[in-house]
Amino acid sequence: MATSLPLLALRTFVEVGQRGSIKAAAQALSVTSGAVSQQIRLLEDRVGMALFTRERSGLRLTEAGASVHPVLLQAFENMQQALQSLEAIKCRQTLTISTVATFAASWLVPRLGRFNLRHPHIEVRVEATSAVADMRRDRVDVALRHGLGNYPGLQVTRLMAPVMVPVASPALMAASPKITNPADCLEFALLHDADRTDWSLWLAAHDVAKDPRAERGTAFEDDFLLIRAAEAGQGLALVPREYALEEINAGRLVQVLDKPWPARFAYYVVTRQDALHREEVKAFVDWIMEEAQGVI
Structure with a gap:
């Protein structure tokens, strides 16, 4: 029996x-000498043998005491x-960020090292998904979403509008x-x-008459796939400039016209109403807003 x-x-x-x-x-233990003597007696009584011998200079471990x-x-x-x-572990803070894969790969992840350097005690976990996160059920701290900013019951801050x-x-x-x-x-x-809808809106913004050809062609759920299709020579893609910068700089894509147009949607920082009271959430939101200022 234990x-x-x-x-x-x-x-x-x-x-x-x-210490002898x-x-x-x-x-060292912040107790009285009597309390120390009592604990030694209790231990020696329990094991049934002496653990110290008294000498003029103090206490010396017995052979049994020295062995353990x-x-x-x-x-x-x-x-x-x-x-x-x-x-x-208690002091280390973890932050879960939810965003779409293309935004994570093309914009967030390349900049994330700067946040890590500024806040090394905060561990960031990035979830790449196109589904709108349930902030409580999915344990998401910050969602970065592309839309009209209509997220009822949540704190919503406009981050930036990408240029198409x-x-x-x-x-x-x-x-050609x-x-x-x-x-x-x-x-x-x-x-x-x-x-x-992006092509139709972009063409209309540049005074091109409505044309059924603007709505034809292959559609892709994710901008990352859209960029890959353009790279493969399958047609023209209309994408946020930030997403295609790496491919343009590497010569895998070219911008065919210098006529950008801000998208009808914007990126938003979405959190629970009370989340900004948490140090790690506020630190991330402040940082990402600062980063976005450099690309607007």
């Missing part, structure tokens, strides 16, 4: 064995380290007539986002 360990007595034994003095051990002292000393040091690890630009593969452009105005885009296969 019995409880006399941890206080064992701790006192370790301190006295290290009841008075010094009492100071290093093990107990290491055990208490291990416990101290374990306690420190638990305290460190038409892009295509260099090979497609080299083999030059595009000189927005209407020329209708001569190409148009690649669409899921709701098939």
